Amino acid sequence: MKIALLGTGAVSRVLAPAFLYLGHDVVVGTRSPLTTLDSNTAYARLATRYSALGLCTFADAVPDAELVVNAIDGPSCVAALTSLAPALAGRVLMDVSSPFDWSLPDAVLDPVNTDSLGERLQRALPKAKVVKTFNTLAAEAMAQPSAIGDGDHTVFVSGDDASAKAMVTELLRSLGWKDVLDLGCIRTARATEMMLRMWIDASVALGTHMFGFKIVR
């Protein structure tokens, strides 16, 4: 499958090699490829190691992709993706973004309670098929679920389009996820985005980012 990973942060740097390993064609989107290769040393190292990994602008990454991953900084992602609306029409948009408002101390969430970034993206991109997932996990845990509790923990999906959720669920399963819980429509992204307050406090209490949430039936 052709996958466009939008973003050059920790999430893309974890998912890109994992998707390549699974045999997918992966291109990474950034605002300026030259600036990224010059100033993002972690990304530049990844690019050197994985020559099959393409790097281009956000706009150039989207048109050929069957799946687009939003791994752009939370406060910036709605505006950044709205500018790509025509190219994103009809595409599956896997959204991993977190609504932390970094301008405020102590990990304040915005939006919260009555809205979510997942819903904002779906409203801004009505022709795209937004699937919220992975946002309750540290980047390092996304592609190696078995590294935590032998893989016995839960990843969530939220979205309005059943076929888009099926595509994303299949991709998650190929990464080793056993417990994929479909919470329902994109409105349920509020629930997983609000888990981030718990994620922050649990990571401090545990002294690690490598943990997961588990729904016990």
Ligand SMILES: NC(=O)c1ccc[n+]([C@@H]2O[C@H](COP(=O)([O-])OP(=O)(O)OC[C@H]3O[C@@H](n4cnc5c(N)ncnc54)[C@H](OP(=O)(O)O)[C@@H]3O)[C@@H](O)[C@H]2O)c1
């Ligand atoms: N890191 C984690 O463990 C983790 C876990 C769960 C969810 N998330 C969420 O996943 C997303 C990606 O996280 P991350 O840690 O990999 O990276 P990040 O540092 O949150 O974001 C990096 C990306 O955001 C882009 N960006 C920043 N400001 C922008 C702007 N004004 N306009 C357009 N693009 C802009 C950057 O573009 P350039 O490439 O041009 O610099 C870069 O590609 C975020 O929403 C984050 O909250 C992260």
